[in-house]
Amino acid sequence: MLHSIIIPCYKSSRTIREVVELTSAELNRLGHPEYEFILVDDYSPDDGATLRELKALAADYPFVKAISLAKNSGQHNAVMAGLNYAQGDLLIAMDDDMQTHPSQLHFLLDEIEKGYDIVYGYYPDKKHSAFRNFGSYLNYLTVRILIGKPKDMKTSSYWVIRKFVRDYVIQYQSPYTHLQGLFLRTTRNISCVPIKHFEREVGQSGYTLKKLIQLYSNIMGYSVVPLRLSTYCGYFFSILSILGALAIVIRKLVNPAMALGWPSMMCAICFFSGLIMLFMGTIGEYLGRMFLGMNKQPQFVVREVITQNNAPDTEKTGINTSTVEESQTTSSSDIEKL
Template sequence: MAGSNLKAGGRLVSVVIPCYYSELTIEKVVTMTRDVLVSKGYRYEFVLVNDGSTDGTFDRIRSLCKDNPSIIGVNFAKNFGQHSAIIAGLRYVHGDYVMLMDDDMQTHPSQCGLLLDEIEKGEHDVVFAQYPQHKEALWRRLGSDFTLWTMRVLTGRPKGIEASNFLVMKRFVSDEMIKYDGPYVYIQGLMFRTTHNMVNVTVKHFEREVGTSGYTLRTLVRLWSTVLNFSMVPLRLASIAGAVLGLLGLVWAVLLVVQKLLDPSIQTGWSSLMVTIILCSGIIILFLGLIGEYLGRLTMTVSKTPQYVLKEVIEDGGDEDA
């Protein structure tokens, strides 16, 4: 890839930024991040992925690419989600280190150096930003805490590690992640099955400068459900629940028979029978739905449902049709 900054000394850092309605912030994010990288002696490249924004976001990306050949612009045909945008960007990186960050100035460029200083020690493969104070709504924070807990249980995330989308990883991790071609992408899940050699670094969480988060409750639930692509734990829980219920049913049946033998006048309990039927039926339907979700995702994978559809790619300051 061409670019005057690539002739300088030092390691090359590839910065991947998924962009969603960020025409007012993306130029500032790129400029400030570039200044931090240059001041620390790094060479740089940026991969900016427009995730279906219909405002002037890609026009701004196009302008940045024209001014600096070290910036690559990727334009999606429609919105595919942040994690699909990230994995698309990872397929264009060339760096020794790969940095992921957001486009809204909450993952602030001034904090990049802290992550890079830690990865330079060579002891870890991935360095996640960790926020002592979050600048987000309470419901988002509670939802994030629940997601982090379930993801640790279901995906085998190392205990004590707080995952985020602000991180730096070594190139081999990125190279392994982009081998995944399934339609449901979960970036942290791909990392956890690649390496457990991770660490957190505390950084400051800034306020969003413009607009509001593109995540709604619906999109957060959809993102959480992507864990089904990376874990067999829910199916194993279904098997365990079925075995436990079967055992409890057997014990209950024996107790009822003994009770009836000891006291023939006892009437069979209609209420307890209805409660048992409703409880067991509910659990059966729940796990049938879970199995159906797995089968549906398998069908989508077999039918080659795309992770994303490229509309346009800009490299070396020039346009290239996808």
């Protein structure tokens, strides 16, 4: 059984070699000698240091394939690029910073052997910053509310999926990728296991507040709950305004001398104008994403694919319809070389 390890790389020139070598040693120890590494450089802003290290790994090891993206696409889209080029029966996603440690891999592989389609590793004790943990909590609430994520399902960027899940997921062509949303609409046969979260060895997380907000907003593409919320709010405030109007009429009849207040009227106008603009923005966000999807904005653009034998590889730009056929035509001799 071929195992594909997909690692999105962002300013990881000082850690990625250790990740690859430790993971390779762990797979050999577990009795899984057939594996490949798909390392995706997400246009790291480090003067090419990460890409040079990926090229060196591809030159040193026949089981390493390095992919260079032409622009920064985000972690989830970088993983999607790796999924398109992976050929394994089991596909494993890891981080490049040693926090998703190779020593914990056996927990995920043991769990998926029980018959699950997807297995997540989760961290009872996270080593992220307080800001990142808060962002993770917001993501947990967002996914639960919008796409019905099970309450007891805990997730992270460390997971294992089966090939049929990959085959379905890469059919998604929108640039607004959210892997949890794709996984949850593919199967509910999902498990999670507790694993140890290690301290980050070098640098700091590449996630900024802007990137976290962009990631969370991507979940909108998998749910119509925000639009339904707009409708419910419209009903609520319509009823409220009718009741308010009745109350004003009754008070005016009871006390004809009552003066209607200009400040309260302006507050009401400003409040409801803001509410209308908010929901128009929500609708506009959906329409904008539909427009970009119809214009075939790519998830990722591959500049270069590097392997040890430097064999040419079919260029991909986020239009993923041919990948399933490519993976099905992989010869057994290619696997034996690993």
